[in-house]
Amino acid sequence: MKRFLTVDVVFPVLIFILYFYANESVASATAVQSSSSTSSSKSIARNFEKCHDQGIRKTLTFCQLTKSLQTDKPIDMEVFTAQDQQSKASNTFQGKLTLLGESTGGSFKFRGGIKAYDSPQKHHLPEFEFEFVQSGDSIIPVERGVIRSYDGKDAWEYILEPGKVWDEATDNGYSRAAIPFALQLTNQNCVHNGVLSFLFKDDGSISNVYYQISSETCLTYKADFWGSLNATYRPLKIASASLIKSQYEREVSNRMLTKPISELLNDYPDANINLRQFGRGISKKHMTLYGLVIRNIHYVSSCETRNGNYPFCDVLVLPSYSTAKSMFAGIALMRLEKQYPGVKNALISDYVDQCNNKEMWDNVTFEHTLDMATGNYSSKNIQVDESKTGLFFTAFTHKNKIFYACNKWPHKVEPGTQWNYHTTDTYLLTTAMNNFLKEKQGMEHDIYSQTIAAELWSALNLSPTAMISKRSYDSNAQAWGGYGLNLHRDDVAKVANFLNLDQGKINGQQMVEPEMLKQAMQRSEASPSGLPINTNSSTTYYKNGFWAFKANKYIDCKNKVWIPFMSGYGGINISLLPNGMTFYYFSDNNDFFGTWVHALGEANKISSLCTS
Known part of the structure; x- marks a missing residue:
């Protein structure tokens, strides 16, 4: 016999439903942003008109x-x-x-690059479960720094940066957080910068987390990511909290x-400077940022995205x-070479067992x-060989990378005579x-970790982001x-001054072999140094x-002016x-x-x- 719901059944259920929604905490919000969201701004207003x-x-x-x-x-x-x-x-x-x-x-939109590189796995955030400390x-x-995918199977790796926390009058006793972060493709150097935001309370109550990525430094894969996800906040006593706070205070004070x-x-x-010349030739949609360092003052551009300026430019990952x-x-x-004079003349074959082809490697030194x-x-021809090294770049293991590097190129001429x-x-x-x-x-x-990060970068007060290199999996x-480093703009300025202004010295102490640096900077007596x-x-x-x-004709100098520079894939120059x-x-x-x-x-x- 079919049973009908009577008042004595319906009424308690109705009371429970009303009670549940009246007392629903922020921490239990369950709505998740669909990956194919099509809601308009008008529908947003309707969804929350009762709030x-x-x-x-x-x-x-x-x-x-x-x-x-x-x-x-995406939003602004x-x-x-x-x-x-x-x-x-x-x-x-x-x-x-x-x-x-x-x-x-979350939602995703491909914005340019090589479409063949796209895949559904790249359309979403990787798993996120990380600890934070407030100061x-x-x-x-x-x-801090790139958080390595140890098996190399995740599409993305995170780089987390310090953000801000504050109260707003209309947040009903909750505090608001905004945390900058970046996604970096596993086994690659592309960086996509974003921010996530949420509300929280001391007791572990938390809202949904909204995230958005609207810019990147990546020639081959450009995309927008945005959406709202459920989240949990578990208050914990973090043993290293005091150290983390003091290290961050030092990081900021030393910028x-x-x-x-x-x-x-x-x-x-009186210099009649034309600001448009800085960054000229690159459209805004392809420029991440630029700057001019004059001694200890760092003149910086904004960090524009497809949706307004990035709000955490100091920690935008490059x-x-x-x-x-x-x-x-x-x-x-x-x-x-400064620590062990003569090491630049050591042979590759003596320190890389896999390079055992005598014809190819017998006389090739570290400096060659x-x-x-x-x-x-x-x-x-320039870049012809480099364009054929896909198997090297896609290899995950050291075994595969080193085998390729030792055996790919045939021997043609004596070491030190031909640049390629x-x-x-x-x-x-x-x-x-x-x-x-x-x-x-x-x-x-x-x-x-030792020679670069501990001995040099730490003394130069570079960011924790710069202290980690990407590695074989x-x-x-x-x-x-x-390739495979990540930097803040402050790191770029400090490394440049170390090389250019301070001639490889830190606090007056020579940290690198001076003649090698002079050659690299084209300031030795034999300039131009190296090979064309x-x-x-x-x-x-x-x-x-x-x-x-050689830039003298571009700046109207009568004598030869050599501009040393560092160059990176896609459009990077220092x-x-x-x-x-x-x-x-x-x-x-x-x-x-x-x-x-x-x-x-x-x-x-x-x-x-114009040098003398």
Whole structure:
């Protein structure tokens, strides 16, 4: 017999439903952003018309975060900053933040690059479960730098950065957090920068987390990511909290003074500077940022995205790409040569067992390899060999990478006589230096962690992000050497000053072999040092991991003016000017020479680049 619901059944159920929704906590919000969201701004207003948000803030409001913000496109990045009667955070975050439904939630839009590189796995965030510590108005991740995918199977790796915490009058006793982060493709150097935001209380109550990525430094894969995910907050006592706070305070206090690049007009009123020349030649949609370093003042651009300015420009993550050939491999060999004179003449075959072909490697030294002059190559034409190294870049293990690097290129000429650009050479050198260091100092030592990060970067007060290199995905964990670093703009400025202004000294102490650095900077008596990048070139040379360009005709100098620079894939340049300044830019549309040469003229107006 069919049973009908009577009043005595329906009424208690109705009371329970009303009670549940009346007392639903923020922590139990369950709506998850669909990966195919099509909600319009009007539907958002309808969804929350009963929540009665009040105040200046119109997006990422209390109601939207505690229910589920659904949009059919990314929102302005300004919403990740204080909007409505900001005050000191009344709650303190210390514990573990976990996102839920990452593999299915959120929206994605491919924005350019190589469509064949796209895959559904790349459309979503990887699993997120990390600890954070609050210090004043800052929220600091416990783990800094690229967070390695140990098996290499995840599409993305996280880089977490410190963010901000504050109260807004309309957040009903909750505090608001905004945390900058980046996604980096596993086994690659591309970086996609974003921010996530949520509301929380001391007792572990938490809203949904809204995240958005609207910019990248990546030639081959451009995309927007955005959405709202459920989250949990587990308050914890973190043993290292005091140390994390003090280290972050030191990090911030040691940053170089920054000024908007427009301040050049006020600081140098008689120079007749044309600000448009800085960054000229790169459209806004492809420019990540740029800057000019004049001694201890860092003049900086904004960090534009497809949806307004990035609100955490100081910690926006920049990929090194091949600038690592200079600031990692080049500096590392200069450092070892200072510590162990003559090591630059050590043979690759003595320190890399896999390079056992005598014809190819018997007479190739560490410095030959740094100079891209091993004598082993297929084509003399620029970038032809490099364009055929896909198997090297896609290899995950050291075994596969080193086998490829040792055996790919046939022997053609004597070492030191012909330049040919090979990232494989830099990987060989980094492996050889690593093995040399272990022989001298012990198996626990590492060429990046010890020689670069501990001995140099720490003394220069570089960020924790710069302290970690990407590595092979195996027990060897071999640092790549030719690419795979991540930087803040402050790191770029400090490394540049170390090389250019301070001539390789820290607090007056010479840290790298001075003659090798002079050669790299084209300041030795034998300039131009190194080899031309092709037999017909007299304007571009390469020495000790650094490029150099003869620029006198572009700045109206009668004498020869060599501009040493570091260069990275996609459109990255760090130019170390002979007047002690540094101009740099990070972009991703393959814009190189035609861009930075315009900035030389403006720098020359401030202080002459024409050397005596």
